[in-house]
Amino acid sequence: xxxxxxxxxxxxxxxxEPVHYTVSYEINPWMDKTRFTDAELAVRQWRTLRDTYLxxxxxxxxxxxxxxxxxxxxxxxxxxxxxxxxxxxxxxYAERAAEGPAYQKWFADRGYVTHTAAQINEGEGDxxxxxxxxxxxxxxxTDRAAHAEAQExxxxxxxxxxxxxxxxxxxxxxxxxxxxxxxxxQVAYYPPAFSSGSQxxxxxxxxxxxxxxxxxxxxxxxxxxxxxxxxxxxxxxxDLAAALRxxxxxxxxxxxSELLKGGGGAKCCTLExxxxxxxx
Ligand code: ARG
Numbered sequence: 001x002x003x004x005x006x007x008x009x010x011x012x013x014x015x016x017e018p019v020h021y022t023v024s025y026e027i028n029p030w031m032d033k034t035r036f037t038d039a040e041l042a043v044r045q046w047r048t049l050r051d052t053y054l055x056x057x058x059x060x061x062x063x064x065x066x067x068x069x070x071x072x073x074x075x076x077x078x079x080x081x082x083x084x085x086x087x088x089x090x091x092x093y094a095e096r097a098a099e100g101p102a103y104q105k106w107f108a109d110r111g112y113v114t115h116t117a118a119q120i121n122e123g124e125g126d127x128x129x130x131x132x133x134x135x136x137x138x139x140x141x142t143d144r145a146a147h148a149e150a151q152e153x154x155x156x157x158x159x160x161x162x163x164x165x166x167x168x169x170x171x172x173x174x175x176x177x178x179x180x181x182x183x184x185x186q187v188a189y190y191p192p193a194f195s196s197g198s199q200x201x202x203x204x205x206x207x208x209x210x211x212x213x214x215x216x217x218x219x220x221x222x223x224x225x226x227x228x229x230x231x232x233x234x235x236x237x238x239d240l241a242a243a244l245r246x247x248x249x250x251x252x253x254x255x256x257s258e259l260l261k262g263g264g265g266a267k268c269c270t271l272e273x274x275x276x277x278x279x280x
Contacts, residue, residue: 006179006186006248008229011058012273014106015050018042018073019065023261025095028140028169030263042258046073049232049254049266056230056252061273063106071096073259074268076124076172078103079114082134082154084275086114089123092141103271112275115153121146124271125170130177131185132156133205137171139163139195159205161198168193168217172267175202176224178210178231178249186210186247188224188240190217210247216240223265232266 021042023031053060065072072078078099080087088104091097100117107114121127126142127150128135136147136158144160151158161171168174174193179186188210191199202209212222221237230250233241241251256265 006229007181008056008227011053011227012275013053013058013060014063014075014078014103014271014273015046015060015269016063016065016072016075016078018046018070018259020067020070021073021259021262022070024070025093027093027095028263029166030260032261035261037261038258042073045254045256045258046269049256049269052232052252052254053225053270056227058227063103066098066102069096069099069102071262072099072102074125074262074264075103075271076268077122077170078271079107079123080121080127080150081107081112081272081274082129082156084112085154086112087121087123087127087150087153088114088117090117090120090146091122092120117146117149119143119146119149121150122170125172125268127158128171128175128177129156129272129274130180130187131182133185134158135171135175135187136160137163137174140166140169159201161201162195163193163198164195165193168222169263170268173220173223173263173265174217176222176226176231176233176267178226178244178247179228181228188212188222188243190214190222193217210240210243212237212243213239220260220265223267225266225270234260234265 126137175189219236235253
């Protein structure tokens with residue numbers, strides 16, 4: 001085992017309060033528009049998530065929720081920001097299309113340099129920064145051509161990973177970044193969500209990865225947010241929490257069950273702002 005003791009770093013997040021939350025269309029297997037959704041409960045759970053980040057000493061900014069965009073709460077899909085560069089999202093489904101420009105405007109209004117995507121990509125839902133690499137999901141939402149576009153824009157190697165189970169339609173539902181430490185990046189993932197070739201790539205890149213169980217995956221436990229030490233995770237992902245504790249991480253269970261009805265958890269609600277330019 002080469003893994004070093006985990007270390008926390010300050011994080012800066014963008015979130016969107018789910019005041020317009022509902023499930024009015026179905027674009028992933030978790031969504032059932034005949035089921036009752038409770039926007040007030042979603043807001044309470046979201047606030048607990050936000051307060052958890054604040055209590056951990058992180059910075060949280062918010063974007064105004066727009067009526068008619070119930071999935072806007074899943075801020076991770078809104079864009080991808082690496083080294084201060086913002087790659088806009090371009091959504092696969094018309095129902096979410098207006099979210100891309102809304103998030104891009106948020107960044108542009110604050111003086112960040114933004115790039116309008118030519119290719120379909122759903123932000124950090126499918127583009128996860130781990131150490132020097134960007135892991136990129138495809139198969140359900142983000143096109144492979146977007147992986148090449150992101151590599152060219154960010155100047156970092158982008159590793160394409162093929163998702164094969166519709167329940168895990170975004171990379172961040174099947175893989176969690178635990179530590180982005182460049183000398184010892186660490187992830188957790190659920191192998192059956194990936195094609196066999198992509199599983200082999202993950203084994204090669206992360207031989208010491210935490211392997212999640214089916215129970216963890218079903219609880220959307222991999223949709224977790226780590227600051228390098230504390231890992232905000234769905235309470236149902238008990239095997240994952242035990243594995244994290246064993247590695248020296250501190251799992252912090254936060255219940256986002258209402259937001260799970262839309263197919264998202266903690267990570268989906270959290271877009272990471274990475275303004276700093278990597279040195280050396
Ligand atoms: N209902 C949303 C969709 O299907 C959920 C998005 C979840 N976000 C994420 N980062 N995985 O697009």
